[in-house]
Amino acid sequence: xxxxxxxxxxxxxxxxTGRDGGFHTLKMKEYxxxxxxxxxxxxxxxxxxxxxxxNTVENAVKATGANTSIVFVPAPFAADAVAEAAEAGIKLxxxxxxxxxxxxxxxxxPILEKYGAKMIGPNCPGLISPGKSLAGILPTNIFKEGNxxxxxxxxxxxxxxxxxxxxxxxxxxxxxxxxxxxxxGLHYIxxxxxxxxxxxxxxxxxxxxxxxxxxxxxxAFIKENITKPVVAFIAGQSAPPGKRMGHAGxxxxxxxxxxxxxxxxxxAAGVKVAKEPAEIPILVKKxxxxxxxx
Amino acid sequence: xxxxxxxxxEIFAExxxxxxxxxxxxxxxxxVNAFDKFGGPVVVKAQVLVGGRxxxxxxxxxxxxxxxxxxxxxxxxxxxxxxxxxxxxxxxAVDIADEIYVGLITDRNxxxxxxxxxxxxxxxxxxxxxxxxxxxxxxxxxxxxGLLPHQARNVFFKVMKNGNHVRQAADILVKLxxxxxxxxxxxxxxxxxxxxxxxxxxxxxxxxxxxxxxxFRHPDYEALADYTDDEKLEVEANERGxxxxxxxxxxxxxxxxxxxxxxxxxxxxxxxxxPANFLDIGGSSNPQKVIHAMEYLMNDKNVKAVLxxxxxxxxxxxxxxxxxxxxxxxxxxxxxxxxxxxxxxxKEGKELLKNSKELITADTMAEAAKKVIEAAKNx
Numbered sequence: 320x321x322x323x324x325x326x327x328x329x330x331x332x333x334x335x336t337g338r339d340g341g342f343h344t345l346k347m348k349e350y351x352x353x354x355x356x357x358x359x360x361x362x363x364x365x366x367x368x369x370x371x372x373x374n375t376v377e378n379a380v381k382a383t384g385a386n387t388s389i390v391f392v393p394a395p396f397a398a399d400a401v402a403e404a405a406e407a408g409i410k411l412x413x414x415x416x417x418x419x420x421x422x423x424x425x426x427x428x429p430i431l432e433k434y435g436a437k438m439i440g441p442n443c444p445g446l447i448s449p450g451k452s453l454a455g456i457l458p459t460n461i462f463k464e465g466n467x468x469x470x471x472x473x474x475x476x477x478x479x480x481x482x483x484x485x486x487x488x489x490x491x492x493x494x495x496x497x498x499x500x501x502x503x504g505l506h507y508i509x510x511x512x513x514x515x516x517x518x519x520x521x522x523x524x525x526x527x528x529x530x531x532x533x534x535x536x537x538x539a540f541i542k543e544n545i546t547k548p549v550v551a552f553i554a555g556q557s558a559p560p561g562k563r564m565g566h567a568g569x570x571x572x573x574x575x576x577x578x579x580x581x582x583x584x585x586x587a588a589g590v591k592v593a594k595e596p597a598e599i600p601i602l603v604k605k606x607x608x609x610x611x612x613x
Numbered sequence: 614x615x616x617x618x619x620x621x622x623e624i625f626a627e628x629x630x631x632x633x634x635x636x637x638x639x640x641x642x643x644x645v646n647a648f649d650k651f652g653g654p655v656v657v658k659a660q661v662l663v664g665g666r667x668x669x670x671x672x673x674x675x676x677x678x679x680x681x682x683x684x685x686x687x688x689x690x691x692x693x694x695x696x697x698x699x700x701x702x703x704x705x706a707v708d709i710a711d712e713i714y715v716g717l718i719t720d721r722n723x724x725x726x727x728x729x730x731x732x733x734x735x736x737x738x739x740x741x742x743x744x745x746x747x748x749x750x751x752x753x754x755x756x757x758x759g760l761l762p763h764q765a766r767n768v769f770f771k772v773m774k775n776g777n778h779v780r781q782a783a784d785i786l787v788k789l790x791x792x793x794x795x796x797x798x799x800x801x802x803x804x805x806x807x808x809x810x811x812x813x814x815x816x817x818x819x820x821x822x823x824x825x826x827x828x829f830r831h832p833d834y835e836a837l838a839d840y841t842d843d844e845k846l847e848v849e850a851n852e853r854g855x856x857x858x859x860x861x862x863x864x865x866x867x868x869x870x871x872x873x874x875x876x877x878x879x880x881x882x883x884x885x886x887x888p889a890n891f892l893d894i895g896g897s898s899n900p901q902k903v904i905h906a907m908e909y910l911m912n913d914k915n916v917k918a919v920l921x922x923x924x925x926x927x928x929x930x931x932x933x934x935x936x937x938x939x940x941x942x943x944x945x946x947x948x949x950x951x952x953x954x955x956x957x958x959x960k961e962g963k964e965l966l967k968n969s970k971e972l973i974t975a976d977t978m979a980e981a982a983k984k985v986i987e988a989a990k991n992x
Contacts (some may be wrong), residue, residue: 596978
């Protein structure tokens with residue numbers, strides 16, 4: 320089992336004829352993801368590696384029954400693309416695009432709510448349920464099927480952690496990069512609840528970073544609602560205030576959003592916090608106990 | 614991106630938000646001229662892109678020409694939190710009857726533009742938020758409807774008694790929201806919004822930050838930028854596809870990915886070193902990018918050793934290794950460089966770097982951090 324994506328996922332790629340869209344479409348297909356359609360306005364009737372291309376998401380859904388969308392559309396048009404997918408009835412939209420203006424994301428948020436669609440990202444690497452489905456740009460070779468769920472605000476740091484898990488014999492149920500922007504779709508709390516409900520996830524790794532108070536909220540939520548063990552890591556302990564650390568959301572403002580506060584919040588909620596990525600597999604193994612399946 | 618008070622006030626004026634007349638001055642003589650034009654008490658205000666100007670002595674009330682000269686002499690060139698004041702504005706002094714805080718920000722939690730109003734105007738809102746959070750009224754604005762006049766009035770009736778003042782303040786707030794959306798702000802703040810002795814409501818201060826992600830819609834913003842030397846480097850690096858933030862430690866870092874770059878800095882700290890910078894080279898193994906990145910590290914006088922930490926995902930480690938070898942061929946690197954390659958094709962990458970004398974290799978982040986700190990000690 321897994322959360323959000325599995326063997327029933329029928330994926331439509333928005334921006335399939337772009338460089339990144341095309342490249343990752345093939346990677347996803349190669350991994351076994353059921354990529355049923357692509358969208359590129361004005362290119363209906365063509366195909367990418369046998370995947371039919373449509374002018375609109377609506378046409379793609381009608382013709383193929385697509386239920387999940389991944390957006391590679393350039394930032395100036397990406398929020399519009401997400402809204403289009405929601406209006407066409409897509410319930411899970413993964414926005415890979417980086418650099419979308421915040422006001423644009425705010426504008427489409429009510430549209431997602433209206434149509435009951437969930438967004439992952441923007442500015443994220445997407446997600447993978449190892450051995451089942453990939454909807455993102457994550458490097459598949461480092462993953463291994465298993466019972467640990469992972470949620471992260473980062474890209475390569477996620478890969479670093481997953482690699483540590485896999486090389487130590489710990490597999491993953493689903494790994495999700497939720498995105499480095501200040502305003503994003505699905506956040507820790509929604510995903511923690513999904514992992515809690517997933518019978519094949521036995522432990523959760525949460526990889527946070529400086530900026531905002533989502534980690535503090537997650538800690539409070541874990542304390543009240545999550546029975547499965549959670550192991551956390553926070554990046555940016557050495558970051559100075561007032562400086563954006565690459566991610567638009569990784570910013571300490573007026574002394575709030577620091578790593579120290581987040582670590583304290585997790586520890587107060589009984590979440591083990593790793594001092595460095597290499598400590599993650601050690602803590603996870605301990606947390607899994609006899610549920611560790613090598 | 615931050616802009617100065619006077620630039621924000623120029624935008625406000627464009628949207629008919631009432632601000633005082635002001636003169637932008639760079640010399641004492643210009644301040645004296647401005648004083649003469651007003652012919653009465655003025656306020657001289659430092660234009661510097663950091664909060665707490667008043668406390669630092671950067672805002673002075675002057676009721677005589679002598680005091681204006683004194684204020685200008687002390688403020689122009691003064692240092693406020695590491696920034697030198699190069700510009701001041703001179704405006705007429707206002708008889709304040711009441712002052713309130715009005716701010717709009719993009720808010721992570723409500724996923725909206727959040728309106729904040731407080732009767733505690735004039736002080737730093739962060740302080741109020743810490744000590745008396747209940748004194749800040751917060752209302753998320755519906756992005757599809759925008760801010761309606763009655764909503765603005767309802768908020769101000771909670772902090773003001775006079776209907777005439779409320780109407781003026783509400784009108785200002787509706788216009789401020791328009792500024793926020795049309796100008797792609799991440800923050801638009803009037804602190805304080807004042808009521809003067811003639812019952813006029815005026816934006817006495819103005820603070821506007823633009824959303825960096827929206828710069829492509831506003832090519833005119835570049836002309837408004839007033840970057841420090843460090844920020845200039847950051848902007849230039851950005852144009853080269855790098856994300857760079859200069860810090861003041863001794864270990865230069867080059868990493869692919871923002872999260873991993875932060876974690877690498879943390880690791881250096883954890884093992885007793887100090888990171889000299891944040892540097893994310895992104896997903897490319899383009900040698901040119903690696904060369905640019907190395908240049909930033911080499912040009913930083915504090916850097917004694919370099920740590921390169923690459924996790925190969927879609928980017929293959931052997932490609933990065935080739936880029937590095939090419940970069941080292943083209944430049945003279947005189948300091949120790951520790952490199953750690955992991956992930957896709959790490960083995961092939963390490964094999965390529967095996968014979969390179971300049972490079973010290975490491976298998977894990979911890980090993981790399983320890984080695985680079987040790988190397989920096991021996992420089």
